[in-house]
Amino acid sequence: MAKVLVFIDNPGAALKKSSLELLTLARSLGEPAVAVNGELTDAVAASFAEYGAAAVLRPSAQDLNDFLVAPKAAFLAAAAENTGAGVVLLDNSPEGKEVAARLAIRLNAGVITDVVSVDADGTAHKSVLAGSYTTACKAKTPVSVLTIKANNVVPEPAAAPSAPETVTVEVAVGTVPAARITAREQKAASGRPDLTDARVVVAGGRGMDGDFGPVEELADALGAAVGASRAATDAGWISHDAQVGQTGKTVSPQLYISAGISGAIQQKAGMQTSKVIVAVNKDAESPVFEIADFGIIGDVFDVLPQAAAEIRKRKG
Numbered sequence: 001m002a003k004v005l006v007f008i009d010n011p012g013a014a015l016k017k018s019s020l021e022l023l024t025l026a027r028s029l030g031e032p033a034v035a036v037n038g039e040l041t042d043a044v045a046a047s048f049a050e051y052g053a054a055a056v057l058r059p060s061a062q063d064l065n066d067f068l069v070a071p072k073a074a075f076l077a078a079a080a081e082n083t084g085a086g087v088v089l090l091d092n093s094p095e096g097k098e099v100a101a102r103l104a105i106r107l108n109a110g111v112i113t114d115v116v117s118v119d120a121d122g123t124a125h126k127s128v129l130a131g132s133y134t135t136a137c138k139a140k141t142p143v144s145v146l147t148i149k150a151n152n153v154v155p156e157p158a159a160a161p162s163a164p165e166t167v168t169v170e171v172a173v174g175t176v177p178a179a180r181i182t183a184r185e186q187k188a189a190s191g192r193p194d195l196t197d198a199r200v201v202v203a204g205g206r207g208m209d210g211d212f213g214p215v216e217e218l219a220d221a222l223g224a225a226v227g228a229s230r231a232a233t234d235a236g237w238i239s240h241d242a243q244v245g246q247t248g249k250t251v252s253p254q255l256y257i258s259a260g261i262s263g264a265i266q267q268k269a270g271m272q273t274s275k276v277i278v279a280v281n282k283d284a285e286s287p288v289f290e291i292a293d294f295g296i297i298g299d300v301f302d303v304l305p306q307a308a309a310e311i312r313k314r315k316g
């Protein structure tokens with residue numbers, strides 16, 4: 001059976017849904033093992049067993065978080081060699097992609113990013129050129145490194161839990177050329193889900209005219225993350241972190257509500273793999289309606305508050 005290695009970086013107190021998705025995908029491709037950096041809580045270890053991991057690999061060095069990505073790639077390369085993995089799966093975050101690239105160089109492996117699904121034979125599917133094409137691609141190398149977009153796999157525990165063995169992997173951090181982190185500042189938490197992992201995203205554009213209140217109100221009614229077009233972030237109405245699109249974040253939620261956004265190709269590039277797209281725009285000719293599953297021709301300042309009120313009412 002093919003060996004599949006999943007990289008989980010600093011899982012925290014409990015595994016994120018995107019990590020459970022990686023473990024579920026790994027099981028569909030072969031026998032999964034997990035390389036974990038950072039603290040490993042009992043709850044996280046229990047999830048590894050629940051999701052059928054055969055082994056949990058830990059770095060010998062405890063200070064990987066003191067550096068930028070290079071030592072993490074070194075750890076993962078050693079873990080891949082230890083397990084004989086033919087496929088390595090990482091999340092599709094900017095850091096995940098950078099680790100993937102460095103890992104691929106170390107393993108002489110093909111790397112495919114922005115993957116939305118993987119066939120049993122290792123063929124990966126992704127959309128390219130600002131979402132204009134969907135492609136199927138397969139690495140020709142013995143090892144392939146894939147970064148997987150969140151929200152494209154339904155997390156499912158294994159039929160029977162495993163009893164993963166714990167393996168310590170030697171990582172000589174001192175021999176890896178790496179930049180040391182000298183200071184960190186915690187970002188204020190919004191209380192909303194992370195944009196790239198969220199199951200529901202409510203995004204606003206220039207049509208919000210400087211007032212993101214209705215977007216935030218609807219997002220909170222739905223337990224959603226808040227996104228934005230570049231027009232809105234460039235105008236300073238909301239932080240650049242919220243930008244969705246070619247030069248912003250790529251999201252793939254179950255539901256994407258687009259409010260006062262025209263649907264330019266650079267915006268579509270970041271959200272068109274969403275499962276259901278609902279567009280609210282007062283211009284019936286707006287290109288966003290070409291990709292929307294449901295369209296509401298109306299003013300965001302009428303539609304969004306009504307939707308939020310109705311959702312709150314139904315939630316009780």
Ligand SMILES: Cc1cc2nc3c(=O)[nH]c(=O)nc-3n(C[C@H](O)[C@H](O)[C@H](O)COP(=O)(O)OP(=O)(O)OC[C@H]3O[C@@H](n4cnc5c(N)ncnc54)[C@H](O)[C@@H]3O)c2cc1C
Nearest residue numbers: 205206207229230231245246247248260261262267282300
């Ligand atoms: C290299 C490059 C990279 C880019 N990267 C990105 C990116 O990552 N993400 C991104 O989003 N853009 C990106 N852009 C910009 C992109 O081309 C568009 O300019 C941008 O997406 C437009 O944002 P918008 O839809 O909010 O604004 P507009 O195109 O101005 O659309 C506003 C929409 O709101 C509607 N509207 C106005 N008032 C209301 C109202 N009261 N109620 C309902 N609807 C209303 C209008 O009918 C219109 O359709 C990039 C551009 C370039 C050149």
